[in-house]
Amino acid sequence: MHREVADIAAPVPSQIEALFALPFSDLMHRAQTVHRQHFDPNAVQLSTLLSIKTGGCSEDCGYCSQSARFPTEVESQPLLSQAEVLAAAQAAQARGATRFCMGAAWRGPKEKDLIQVAEMVRAVKALGMETCATLGLLRDGQAEQLAQAGLDYYNHNLDTSRAHYDNIVHTHSYDNRLDTLAKVRAAGLKVCCGGIMGMGESRADRAQFLAELAALDPPPESVPINLLVHIPGTPLSNNAALDPIEFVRTVAAARITMPTSFVRLSAGRSQMPDHLQALCFLAGANSIFYGDRLLTTPNPESDADLKLFEKLGIQPLALEKPLADRKTAEA
Ligand code: SAM
Ligand code: DTB
Ligand code: SF4
16 A cells, blocks of 8 residues: 555654654554554564575675675575475465565676576465565666566665664665665565664664655555674674664654554564564564574574464464555455
8 A cells, every 4th residue: 555645754863763762651652553543453464584595695794694705604505496495485375474585695686597586486476475585786677577577575675774884784885775676666566675673773873764764755565674683703793782672662663654564573583582572563563574484594483473473362464455455445
């Protein structure tokens, strides 16, 4: 669904900082109120991730296990076959995932890679799942190729504020990322764009990061909020952990600034107790990565997630549609 009101101005960083500064109960109340205006508060969307090409990446993103520049324990793996990807998608669908996201450790795909990924997208789409890919920076025409193959979403994160980005990544720029996001939009794909919290950024950086996302026109349909997974061997491996309440505040601020977007509680859930995840759902998170692996690190077992959902009275969302769209469809 898009914002029907062209006159909603994107919030500026100072307004978002003011949200962060609210008493916690007031912030949560604001987030819940907004959430319930646009979504069923008891439904959470499930996406499963698969790393289709692992490690050996030319880039130097300081958080990443897959950069060839850092001495991490990740074993590189070339592009999987279509049969391997299809089998993983079928298994994810059987567990209840509605979206399958294929991730590759590339600066960006080469033409011959893209032809193969397009075939994977076609095959996964034919299962009746929503498709998502995260392949790095795109060149002209590549987003269109993916759209033609049936890709629904392209994930490409801004990850942090513009100012902090240069402390974390030196091999490509914030503007490179924005340029790919524009190509994705122009090809008619839905945008999945979020970031990582706990990379040594300040609260002002978190507010600026959310302002960048909200200013995308339209804002991303899907906003993954990751908590840094500390990977031994990476420059950020010894970063101080982010205060969990500050993480919940970030989820709430994302919900309020992007009322109709799905906000995904993403990497970091393996390190989060149930009550912290419950607070994130209360703050307006309504999507998760589902399945026991993210790309190279563990994620909670599906059974544990289903148990948590049962405790909280959460239903997996069958179709990713905001409440208003579903009401129209039912009328
Ligand atoms: N190479 C492509 C790219 O950079 O866009 C796609 C894969 S990359 C691994 C996708 C996203 O995973 C990153 O933008 C980042 O947000 C997230 N990510 C990677 N490593 C992470 C970590 N250690 N903790 C949390 N999130 C991480
Ligand atoms: C996103 O925002 N988080 C996902 C997905 N998009 C591609 C990746 C998380 C990766 C966590 C670290 C790992 O497993 O390597
Ligand atoms: Fe490569 Fe993506 Fe990891 Fe950066 S985040 S090192 S581009 S795989």
